[in-house]
Amino acid sequence: MTTIQRLDAALAAHIEKVEHYKQVQTLLAWDARTGAPRKGASYAARAKATLAGELFKLQTDAEFGLRLEEAAQQEELDELSKRIIAEHWKTYKRWSAIPIEEYQAFVQQQGLANAAWLEARAANDFSIFAPHLKQIFNASLKFAGYWGYEQHAYDPLVQQFDPDLDTVTLDRIFSELKSALIPLIRRVTSSAKQPDTSIFNHPFPLEQQRQLGIxxxxxxxxxxxxxxxxxxxxxxxxxxxxxxxxxxxxFVENDVRVSLWSALHEGGHSLYTQNIDPNLIHTGLGIFTSYGIHESQSIFFEKFIGRHKGFWENNYFILQKIKPETFGHVSLDDFYFALNAVKPTFNRFEADELTYNLHLIIRYELEQAIIAGEVDYEGLPEAWNDKYEEYLGIRPPTHLEGILQDGHWSAGFGLFPSYTLGFVYAAQIHKVIRRELPDYDHLIESDHIETITGWLTTHIHQFGKSRSADELIKSITGKSIDTAPLIRYLTDKYEQLYEL
Amino acid sequence: MTTIQRLDAALAAHIEKVEHYKQVQTLLAWDARTGAPRKGASYAARAKATLAGELFKLQTDAEFGLRLEEAAQQEELDELSKRIIAEHWKTYKRWSAIPIEEYQAFVQQQGLANAAWLEARAANDFSIFAPHLKQIFNASLKFAGYWGYEQHAYDPLVQQFDPDLDTVTLDRIFSELKSALIPLIRRVTSSAKQPDTSIFNHPFPLEQQRQLGIxxxxxxxxxxxxxxxxxxxxxxxxxxxxxxxxxxxxFVENDVRVSLWSALHEGGHSLYTQNIDPNLIHTGLGIFTSYGIHESQSIFFEKFIGRHKGFWENNYFILQKIKPETFGHVSLDDFYFALNAVKPTFNRFEADELTYNLHLIIRYELEQAIIAGEVDYEGLPEAWNDKYEEYLGIRPPTHLEGILQDGHWSAGFGLFPSYTLGFVYAAQIHKVIRRELPDYDHLIESDHIETITGWLTTHIHQFGKSRSADELIKSITGKSIDTAPLIRYLTDKYEQLYEL
Structure with missing residues (x-):
């Protein structure tokens, strides 16, 4: 019997309906980004918006709110049911706080901002995007006002994605990482020993890359x-x-790394989802608990498994089998070094393990500077470039490689920190898992990854959203979020690899 | 400006919402049958059912019904707006006539019947499926009673799919076809001249078949x-x-014809949809007008284009290029004869052009026999086999090749005639198009199919559901549905091909 059946039947039915709409929304988004035809996009978006509006109504339905309040007061309620109610109550409060016209205007504005970004890219002219960005960010801040906060307007914004984080903590995390990583990157990039990464740029037919991904x-x-x-x-x-x-x-023909990393990264996200207790489906808790923890699992599989040498001892043969003419005569050591090459780039998406967080630090610092009024929208592109020059030693030649490289800011403030949080969490988890599974390296070398996934399922995956990020990380590591394991991991690994 | 804006704004908004739900339903069905994972099927079905329930509520909403009634009485309404209102009024009446619990029970029963069919197949035991089939057919007949009819309970059932048809007309059509086709098939199959179809059974890698389809x-x-x-x-x-x-x-590795015909057939359906006037989107009329007319367009492209020798004069090189080892040394004449081979089969889906309608005649006659009480559910499998023996000269060795070959009857009575109606309509249209485009053969031979599609768009596609099947076929041919052109086409073609 699933837990939700212990709840009031009408409440459970309403929650199930909400979950059905959410599942369909996710599926429509999947379709829009995979198979959907170009010409149908605007009509598909309209249909999706209609259903999103219905979902909003269901989530903020006044009678639903009353039922949730009543249910929350029942003393005999079990812990899981309390969590279910708390989750929907939080959503109810969040969206009820915003006048529906403002919410709808914001959703529409997000679409317009993204279109403006495309236009700005085509013209290489940030000023086309700037007024939209301003509108989006101002709306974000207005929402923050509706939601309320104690210290910083950024807090409720980042808490949409990572409920346990706040600006003070983020400031600390990013500052610690910056202090450690910038000098380490300088040492690595000036090392005499450097890998040959040209093997990755040989043409690699997409169908074969797909086979590799599988x-x-x-x-x-x-x-x-x-x-x-x-x-x-x-x-x-x-x-x-x-x-x-x-x-x-x-899939990019001239860089197999793009599909290789994206399969492992998104595969990690999906493993997390697949291992959630199915009894949580239709409760609202059958999903990743926070963006940071979700990202920790994708990063775990991409970096702590996929960049583990033992993984390639097992799997390098796949590349050699599929593309013998490229990889047949490249040793595992050379391949592995090339796979872990460090090279500052303009784009987060192409970044190696070591420079990755700098991209997010830059985003975060710019977001904070905007909120603090330290930079205006006209000055933003140069502020962006200055930071790339200061932290990574490279300056984007045009804004296409700089601030216009993606349109993610069209969605609003607060999502970017999750990417770094995920890496920090993953390193904390990795440290514990190595202690609890002393044969960790051997498990990977001997193709027993299911033991590691089993551990992650027991300690993280199964709970879905029924435990918070902070609860999970404290129960695993005994403490809250902590950058030390990540800094240790990166320092040890790259000092050894680059013989520093 | 789209037509729908001439309607009352609240009415237009409600209609647009209905259309959004319908579009999403179609997309969910697409996903379920293409990429969706096996393990998620039952959850996806539940989410889809929730949305179907919402759609049902929207379509039968009492206030919506009142608005439609009011709007229908406005005298100054243009023709198109009248059609829009009539269409939604028809749907409103149809679904309002059925108690919602009975409708929901029927939908659930359809799912159970399909599951029972799978079970019956696994056990090769029709008695597992029989009680479900009985329940489904009885529910269909009960619905027919709610909807009302003058002559025959089958009328409102077939009119769900083909509003302009009735049992008297269907009896005539099927009887005319049967009289003409059975002797023709006998002459063809006993001809001394027979094609060699073995070329189609050489292994043909699926990826290459996909390329062929494209x-x-x-x-x-x-x-x-x-x-x-x-x-x-x-x-x-x-x-x-x-x-x-x-x-x-x-896609079937050992029979390239399956993907070849399905690409052309489903491609024909899709061309029809693509050529509908986009102003009809969100009105309820932006879709095929009836199942029979929809099928006429798939059949037109599959049979009157795809089985035209000129089409292969142009396109045979594709097969020869993709699979030179199989087709490189086969002449166009031999290929074309093999492609048009006539051979009675147990399965409609594998049927050639000539035996195709017999499968549907059998279905129709069995449906009528059930309604008339001339056959009971226990006797149905033998009645099925007897008819195959009588009409096609073959008797299914087991029910897996016979009555259990597909689970389509799980949906209810009345859909099968559309397949034959489509062929009849297509032949009528083909006769006119040859007269109006005297260089029809040359257009196909010289790769100017867009001229033919243009003609179909002008006379059929663009109208979507804003003209009825009967209106379309009368405006094109000057008369209603008529089997003579199809019988003429098949007789001429196969007498020549088999040198009778």
């Missing part, structure tokens, strides 16, 4: 009967429910 | 930017709107 997903035990492996222009995963956790990789 | 769809000018070409186990097309008309073919 075999790598099999290697990490992705369940193809509970998901789908698609293609797209910006990799993503769709967490519909534990029995339908899809992922889409990006 | 090139054939390009040949008939399918717009890939307004659709998608997928793979499935039972070919189908999804008419979401003119900008999103998808199709899925079936």
């Amino acid at each position: 075999e790598l997903l099999q290697a990490i035990r992705y369940d193809f009967d509970a998901g789908q492996f698609g293609a797209t222009v910006h990799p993503f995963s769709s967490a519909i429910n534990p029995y339908d956790a899809r992922l889409a990789a990006k | 090139e054939l769809l390009q040949a008939i000018r399918y717009d890939f930017d307004a659709g998608q070409f997928g793979a499935t186990v039972h070919p189908f097309s999804s008419a979401i709107n003119p900008y999103d008309a998808r199709l899925a073919a079936k």
Whole structure:
């Protein structure tokens, strides 16, 4: 018997309906980004908006709110039911706080901002995007006002994605990482020992890359009967429910690393979803608990498994089998070094493990500077370039490689920190898992990744949203979020690899 | 300005919402039959059922009904707006007539019947399926009672799909076809001249079949930017709107004809949808007008284009290019004869052009026999086999090749006649188009299919559901449905091909 049946029947039915709409929304988004035809996009968006409006109404329905309040006061309620109610109550409060016209205007404005970004890119002219960005950010801040905060307007914005984080903590995390990483990157890039990465740029037919992706997903035990492996222009995963956790990789003929990393990264997201307790489906808790924890699992599989040398001892043969003319005569050591090459780039998406967080630090610092009024929208592109020059030693030649590289800011403030939080969490988890599974390296070398996934399922995946990020990380590591394991991991690994 | 804006704003908004739900339903069905994972199927079905319930409520909303009634009485209304209102009024009346619990029970029963069919297949035991079939058919007849009819309970059932048809007309059509086709099939199958079809059974890798499908769809000018070409186990097309008309073919390694015909057939359906006037989107009329007319367009492209020798004069090189080892040394004449081989089969889906209608005549006669009480559910499998023996000279060795070959009857009575109606309509249209475009053969031979599609768009496609099947066929041919052109076409073609 599923937990939700212990709840009042009308309440449970309403929650199930909400969950059905959410699942369909996720599926429509998947379709829009994978198979949907170009010409149908605007009509599909209209249909999706209609359903999103219905979902909003269901989530903020006054009678639903009353039922939730009543249910929350029942003393005999079990812990899980309390969590279910708290989750929907939080959503109810969040969206009820915003006048529906403002919410609808914001959603529409997001679409317009994204279109303006495309136009700005075509003209290489940030001033086309700037007024939209301003509108979006101002609306975000207005929402923050509706939601309320104690210290910083950014707090409720980041808490949409990572409820346990706040600006003070983020400031600390980013500052610690910056202090450690910038000098380390300088040492690595000025090392005499450097890898040859040209092997990755040999043409690699897309159909063969797809085959590689399938075999790598099999290697990490992705369940193809509970998901789908698609293609797209910006990799993503769709967490519909534990029995339908899809992922889409990006395929680029002249850089096999793009599909390789995106399969492992999105595969990690999807493994998390597939391992959530199915009894949580239709409760609202059958999904990742926070964006940071979600990202920690994708990063775990991409970096702590996929960049582990033992993984390639097992799986390098796949590349050699599929593309013998490129990889047949390259040793595992050379391949592994090339795979872990450090090279500052303009784009987060192409970034290596070491420079990755700098991209997010820059985003975060710019967001804070905007809120503090330290930079205006006209000055933003140069502020962006200055930071790339200061932290990574490279300056984007045009804004296309700089501030116009993606349109993610069209969605609003607060999402970017999750990417770094995920890496920090993953390193904390990795440190503990190595202690608790002393044969960790051997498990990977001997193709027993299911033991590691089993550990992650026991300690993280199964709970879905029934435990918070902070509860999970404290129960695993004994403390809250902490950058030390990540800094230690990166320092040790790259000092050794680059013989510093 | 789209027509719907001339309607009352609240009415237009409600209609648009209905259309959004319908589009999403079609997309969910597409997903379930193409990429969706096996393990998620039951959860996806539940979410889809929730949305179907909402759609039902929207379509039968009492206030909506009142508004439609009011609008219908406005004298100054233009013709198109009248059609829009009439269409939604018809749906409103149809579904309002059925108690919602009975409707929901029927939908659930359809799912159970399909599951029972799978079980019956696994056990090769029709008695597992029989009670479900009985329940489904009885519910269909009960619905027919709610809807009312003058002559025959089958009338309102077939009119769900083909509003202009009735049992008297169907009896005539099937009887005329049977009288003409059975002797013709006997003459053809006993001819001394027979084709060699073994070329189609050489292994043909699925990826190459997909390439073939793409090139054939390009040949008939399918717009890939307004659709998608997928793979499935039972070919189908999804008419979401003119900008999103998808199709899925079936791919079988040892019979390339399956994907070849399904691409052309479903491609024909999708061309119809793509050519509907986009102003009809969100009115309820932006879709095929009846199942019979929809089928006429798939059959037109599959049979009157795809089985035209001129089409292969142009496109045979694609097969020869993709599979030179199989087709390189086969002449166009031999290929063409093999492609048009007549051979009675147990399965409609594998049927050639000549035996195809017999499968539907058998279904229809059995449906009528059930309604008339001339056969009971226990006797149905033998009645099925007897008819195959009588009409096609073959008797299914087991019920797996017989009555259990598909689970389509799980949906209820009345859909099968559309397949034959489509062929009859297509032949009528083909006769007129040859008269109006005297260089028809040359247009196909010289790769100017867009001229033919243009004619079909002008006379059929563009109107969507704003003209009825009977209106269309009368305006094109000057008369109603008529089997003579189909009988003439098949007789001439196969007498010549088999040198009778």
